[in-house]
Amino acid sequence: xxxxxxxxxxxxxxxxxxxxxxxxxxxxxxxxxxxxxxxxxxxxxxxxxxxxxxxxxxxxxxxxxxxxxxxxxxxxxxxxxxxxxxxxxxxxxxxxxxxxxxxxxxxxxxxxxxxxxxxxxxxxxxxxxxxxxxxxxxxxxxxxxxxxxxxxxxxxxxxxxxxxxxxxxxxxxxxxxxxxxxxxxxxxxxxxxxxxxxxxxxxxxxxxxxxxxxxxxxxxxxxxxxxxxxxxxxxxxxxxxxxxxxxxxxxxxxxxxxxxxxxxxxxxxxxxxxxxxxxxxxxxxxxxxxxxxxxxxxxxxxxxxxxxxxxxxxxxxxxxx
Amino acid sequence: xxxxxxxxxxxxxxxxxxxxxxxxxxxxxxxxxxxxxxxxxxxxxxxxxxxxxxxxxxxxxxxxxxxxxxxxxxxxxxxxxxxxxxxxxxxxxxxxxxxxxxxxxxxxxxxxxxxxxxxxxxxxxxxxxxxxxxxxxxxxxxxxxxxxxxxxxxxxxxxxxxxxxxxxxxxxxxxxxxxxxxxxxxxxxxxxxxxxxxxxxxxxxxxxxxxxxxxxxxxxxxxxxxxxxxxxxxxxxxxxxxxxxxxxxxxxxxxxxxxxxxxxxxxxxxxxxxxxxxxxxxxxxxxxxxxxxxxxxxxxxxxxxxxxxxxxxxxxxxxxxxxxxxxxxxxxxxxxxxxxxxxxxxxxxxxxxxxxxxxxxxxxxxxxxxxxxxxxxxxxxxxxxxxxxxxxxxxxxxxxxxxxxxxxxxxxxxxxxxxxxxxxxxxxxxxxxxxxxxxxxxxxxxxxxxxxxxxxxxxxxxxxxxxxxxxxxxxxxxxxxxxxxxxxxxxxxxxxxxxxxxxxx
Numbered sequence: 001x002x003x004x005x006x007x008x009x010x011x012x013x014x015x016x017x018x019x020x021x022x023x024x025x026x027x028x029x030x031x032x033x034x035x036x037x038x039x040x041x042x043x044x045x046x047x048x049x050x051x052x053x054x055x056x057x058x059x060x061x062x063x064x065x066x067x068x069x070x071x072x073x074x075x076x077x078x079x080x081x082x083x084x085x086x087x088x089x090x091x092x093x094x095x096x097x098x099x100x101x102x103x104x105x106x107x108x109x110x111x112x113x114x115x116x117x118x119x120x121x122x123x124x125x126x127x128x129x130x131x132x133x134x135x136x137x138x139x140x141x142x143x144x145x146x147x148x149x150x151x152x153x154x155x156x157x158x159x160x161x162x163x164x165x166x167x168x169x170x171x172x173x174x175x176x177x178x179x180x181x182x183x184x185x186x187x188x189x190x191x192x193x194x195x196x197x198x199x200x201x202x203x204x205x206x207x208x209x210x211x212x213x214x215x216x217x218x219x220x221x222x223x224x225x226x227x228x229x230x231x232x233x234x235x236x237x238x239x240x241x242x243x244x245x246x247x248x249x250x251x252x253x254x255x256x257x258x259x260x261x262x263x264x265x266x267x268x269x270x271x272x273x274x275x276x277x278x279x280x281x282x283x284x285x286x287x288x289x290x291x292x293x294x295x296x297x298x299x300x301x302x303x304x305x306x307x308x309x310x311x312x313x314x315x316x317x318x319x320x321x
Numbered sequence: 322x323x324x325x326x327x328x329x330x331x332x333x334x335x336x337x338x339x340x341x342x343x344x345x346x347x348x349x350x351x352x353x354x355x356x357x358x359x360x361x362x363x364x365x366x367x368x369x370x371x372x373x374x375x376x377x378x379x380x381x382x383x384x385x386x387x388x389x390x391x392x393x394x395x396x397x398x399x400x401x402x403x404x405x406x407x408x409x410x411x412x413x414x415x416x417x418x419x420x421x422x423x424x425x426x427x428x429x430x431x432x433x434x435x436x437x438x439x440x441x442x443x444x445x446x447x448x449x450x451x452x453x454x455x456x457x458x459x460x461x462x463x464x465x466x467x468x469x470x471x472x473x474x475x476x477x478x479x480x481x482x483x484x485x486x487x488x489x490x491x492x493x494x495x496x497x498x499x500x501x502x503x504x505x506x507x508x509x510x511x512x513x514x515x516x517x518x519x520x521x522x523x524x525x526x527x528x529x530x531x532x533x534x535x536x537x538x539x540x541x542x543x544x545x546x547x548x549x550x551x552x553x554x555x556x557x558x559x560x561x562x563x564x565x566x567x568x569x570x571x572x573x574x575x576x577x578x579x580x581x582x583x584x585x586x587x588x589x590x591x592x593x594x595x596x597x598x599x600x601x602x603x604x605x606x607x608x609x610x611x612x613x614x615x616x617x618x619x620x621x622x623x624x625x626x627x628x629x630x631x632x633x634x635x636x637x638x639x640x641x642x643x644x645x646x647x648x649x650x651x652x653x654x655x656x657x658x659x660x661x662x663x664x665x666x667x668x669x670x671x672x673x674x675x676x677x678x679x680x681x682x683x684x685x686x687x688x689x690x691x692x693x694x695x696x697x698x699x700x701x702x703x704x705x706x707x708x709x710x711x712x713x714x715x716x717x718x719x720x721x722x723x724x725x726x727x728x729x730x731x732x733x734x735x736x737x738x739x740x741x742x743x744x745x746x747x748x749x750x751x752x753x754x755x756x757x758x759x760x761x762x763x764x765x766x767x768x769x770x771x772x773x774x775x776x777x778x779x780x781x782x783x784x785x786x787x788x789x790x791x792x793x794x795x796x797x798x799x800x801x802x803x804x805x806x807x808x809x810x811x812x813x814x815x816x817x818x819x820x821x822x823x824x825x826x
Contacts, residue, residue: 033715050456083375084508090524149555157562164559166549169527263549263556265525272552273525277374278715 004313008302012295019291020072020284024065027280033057034081034278055081057280068284077288078281080274087285090270095289096171098259098266101182102252105189110244112194117201121209124202133202139195144254148188148261155184165263185262189255193247200243204236211235238309245301249294359824364545365806367820368557368566370573372550375508376522378498379451379459387816388570389528389548394435395498395513398426398445399491403810403819405646405737407492411440411499411514421486421768426479432537434501435511435518442473447502449481461496464489486766488773489738496815516541516821526550530820541821542808561587561801567825568802568809570818574687575633581801591635592811594798595644595737598692600681600791605751606728608677615788617667619657621703627695628794631688635797641785642740644795646812648770649740649777653785664703676704682721682730685711689731692793722749733796737815740777741765743784752789 035051052058056067071078077087116132123129156164162184168177208214209232217227256268267286274282306312371385378386378395392400398412409415414427432440449471452459459465467487472480483490504512511519516538517530529547532540549566551557558577560566572578581587600622602609609615628636637645640653668674683693690711697707712720721727744761746753757780764776784790798813808822 033719047458047462051458054456084380085375093523094525152559157559160563163565164563165551165556166560166565167526169521169523169529169547171523260553261556263551263553263560265523269525269552273372 004306008299012299015295016288016292020069020288021065023284023287023291024068027283028061030278034280057081068281072288077285080279080282082277082279082282087281090282091267091285091289093171094265094267094270097167097182097264098252098255098268101185101189101258101264101266102248102255104182104186105193105251106244106248108186108190109193109197109247112190113197113201114240116194117198118205120198121202121205124206132198136195136198136202139191140199142192142195144188144192144257145261147192148185148258151184151188152261165261167264181262181264185258185264188261189251189258193251197240197243197247200240201236204239205232208232208236234308238305238312241301241305241308245297249297252293252297253290358826359542359807360826361542362544363825364547365543365568365820365823365825366566367546367548367818368551368560368569369548369818370551370554370557370571371816372525373522373528376511376519377507379454379457380508384816385550388818389530390511390513390515390519391498391817392515392819393517393530393546393821394511394515394519395500396515397495397497397499398428399495401492401495401814401817403812403814403817405812405814407495410495411445412494415491421488421766422483424481424483424490426481428477428479429537430477432514433535434504434514435533435535436501436504437535438501438503438512440499440514441476442479443476444502445479445499446471446473448497448499451500452497459496461493464493465497486768488765488767488770492738517546520545542824543820546820546823561803564803567806568800568823570800571813572799572801575631575635575799578633578635578799578801586804588802588804588806590800590802590811592798592800592813593644593646594796594813595646595739595815596733596735596796596798597639597642597644598688598733598793598796599642599731600692600696600729600793601732601750602729602788602790603725603727603749603751604753604789605725608671608673608679609729611671612787613667613671614673615791616657617664617671617673617703618700618705619788619791620660620667621664621705622696622699622791622793623659624793625659627692630695631691632794632797635799637795637797639792639795641781641792642734642743642790643777643781644737646814647738647740649774649781651778651781653782656782656785657788657791661703668703668705673704676706678706678708679728680708680710682710682712682717682727684717684731685713689733692731725749725751740781740784743780743789750790752784752787754783754787754789757783 033052034055034057035048049058056064059067068078075088077091079086080090116136120129120132120136124133152164155162163181165181167181168174172178208228213231213235214227217231218224222230252267254268255266256272258264259266259268260272267290270282271286273279274286369385369388371383371388373386373389374383376386376390378390396410398410398415399407400410401407411429411432412426413429416425417423418425426445428440428442428445434440434444449465449468451457453462453465453468467483467485467490469482469484472482474480487493499514500507501512504510509522514537516533516536518533520529520531522528527547527549529545532544534540549560551560554573554577557566557569558580561569562580578589582589600618602615602618604610604615624638628638638654640656640658641651643650668676681693681696683689690709693707693709697709700707717730717732721730721732741761741764742748743752743754744758746758760776760780760783764773764780767773767776798811800809800811800813802809805826806823808824810817810819
């Protein structure tokens with residue numbers, strides 16, 4: 001196990017290093033000069049040159065890259081071109097919104113998708129089994145922003161139960177307000193996420209339901225519930241967990257739409273602002289942190305699968321033995 | 322959702338280039354129903370699309386910082402009122418020498434910074450020098466570079482020497498915040514003299530101001546002001562509908578207005594803006610080198626119909642670069658008015674009986690694509706073929722603004738008093754008329770505002786007759802507020818939003 005962890009850690013570091021090179025290079029290929037975003041249109045060449053110098057974009061690219069990597073190594077994400085404020089604390093404050101939002105939506109989505117997906121598989125020949133399957137198919141086609149607008153119209157504008165958007169200025173020191181602000185966004189993401197999860201849970205459940213070992217367990221006297229609990233769930237959860245990892249990661253990155261619809265000061269809105277302003281340190285910082293999160297989630301999903309399914313332990317690290 | 326607009330000259334940073342300094346006002350109609358008792362300890366919630374990038378207007382704070390802090394937290398020697406007038410603020414009085422090169426300002430007595438320090442001439446000198454410093458990103462830097470030296474003979478007197486006469490000097494000073502010369506960390510904090518102190522700024526979300534007990538003038542009519550920031554116009558309108566905000570500083574589309582117009586709980590204020598939508602010809606590129614071709618194109622486009630289709634019943638037709646709130650305004654909508662018969666005649670005279678075709682570089686955000694399609698269909702009727710080339714704000718900046726590599730383009734120009742750009746033959750549109758250049762120079766050197774006004778009126782008429790550009794329409798400035806609110810600014814002049822007179826209840 002120690003060896004496995006070490007290998008995963010090395011993999012993570014190499015991936016991060018590669019990602020940082022790609023990130024840096026891709027951003028520099030975008031058309032446009034960040035110095036233009038800093039100066040007004042009346043600015044003369046001197047003012048633009050001064051702006052370039054102040055943000056360091058007049059230096060050769062390799063030098064800029066080494067500078068950025070050096071900062072990263074010491075845990076510093078750099079300073080925004082536009083606001084001249086450090087990027088790290090900015091990202092940290094945005095994570096206060098995005099992390100609870102994503103995790104709560106994820107948990108809710110799993111709570112919805114697992115029972116619904118299982119029922120849709122187990123009762124696939126009944127009318128409600130078919131209905132659940134149909135609704136989840138439809139749900140996949142629903143755009144997040146549209147669902148958000150509908151929920152706002154119904155629960156905020158008409159019923160007035162929840163705020164239509166925004167986040168309390170004092171953040172989590174006003175816990176009730178903060179939770180109310182996140183309620184609709186969490187439901188929005190959870191509904192969209194659960195629609196696709198239901199399909200995976202359903203097909204994984206179908207595999208298990210038709211499996212020989214389940215039939216054997218029943219033949220040996222287990223009740224359906226016992227057989228499912230002991231053998232079915234474990235087997236079904238392996239493919240579902242890898243999907244869960246991907247879903248969680250994409251929700252983190254996809255929060256930009258929901259944050260815009262609900263006017264939440266999260267990581268996605270920071271990224272959107274950074275892109276609009278050609279603020280490379282902010283874009284790099286957000287994407288770097290997101291990449292790190294995605295890699296960690298991938299690792300966690302992999303680790304969870306190994307715990308659940310002992311057969312995987314030999315397979316993934318076997319070659320080294 | 323439109324990200325920030327690219328608009329000419331002004332603001333400071335913002336999307337790719339520049340910004341939307343909307344401007345200037347007309348009638349002295351502060352919005353809302355006045356009268357009645359109001360809550361002196363009210364909190365006013367203001368909804369806006371323009372969050373400051375930082376809190377320093379000489380370091381790229383952008384349009385949002387002007388909106389939130391100008392006049393509320395920071396004050397200048399002078400202020401530009403919502404009606405477009407320049408009034409004394411921290412300057413009690415000033416004198417100009419006979420040659421127009423020395424300005425002597427007497428500071429108001431008893432003014433304190435929020436930190437408690439007394440305002441002195443040293444602070445004024447420091448603040449002026451900060452705007453023209455080498456690393457300054459102030460949008461007014463080039464206007465204020467006429468400052469040769471700043472002297473402080475005594476704590477209440479500031480003497481400024483100019484390198485040449487500048488009739489707009491006092492007006493330009495209304496953009497210069499007077500800052501405590503000892504203050505540090507002004508990107509996230511403040512030390513001004515205004516009626517509010519900064520309470521808290523939560524980036525990405527909100528900025529709150531609290532009434533300053535030690536203010537030298539009349540105390541603010543409310544206790545607290547919170548600017549709430551939105552990226553999405555729909556989210557902003559939802560906030561107003563659910564009373565999360567009391568007023569929206571500037572509506573950017575007419576689509577959402579009906580729900581407020583038909584509801585007596587809200588008031589839709591149609592104020593004056595200074596933002597003009599231009600079909601800017603490259604006056605140095607064929608065929609627009611020919612004044613008759615420019616006149617023909619101007620006469621072939623029905624501006625009123627375009628305005629109606631983009632803004633419904635809002636906004637105004639405009640016949641030149643000068644909005645009604647500039648002192649040198651004249652109604653010139655009849656010059657090169659919509660007249661397809663005249664357009665065809667002019668084209669024939671210019672040798673284009675069979676029309677011609679040109680490429681229209683069109684920024685990719687509203688309202689430019691709509692306007693481009695409209696222009697294409699209008700010009701087709703007189704035989705002109707328009708190729709629409711959609712470009713990003715960045716491309717616009719590089720291709721059109723810097724390299725002058727275009728035939729015609731669309732762009733919104735946001736500032737007040739920006740007619741003077743026609744006096745600069747190197748400006749992107751390439752209008753080069755020696756007489757106009759001379760008038761513009763003379764106007765800035767004028768010894769009185771009436772002399773300046775006379776000269777700029779001549780510039781206005783000449784550029785309109787020459788169809789230097791085609792001015793399509795003047796944007797509306799729409800502030801929507803809860804009916805319980807009164808005393809808010811309705812003209813949003815140069816993005817300012819004075820909050821100290823706003824009353825609730």
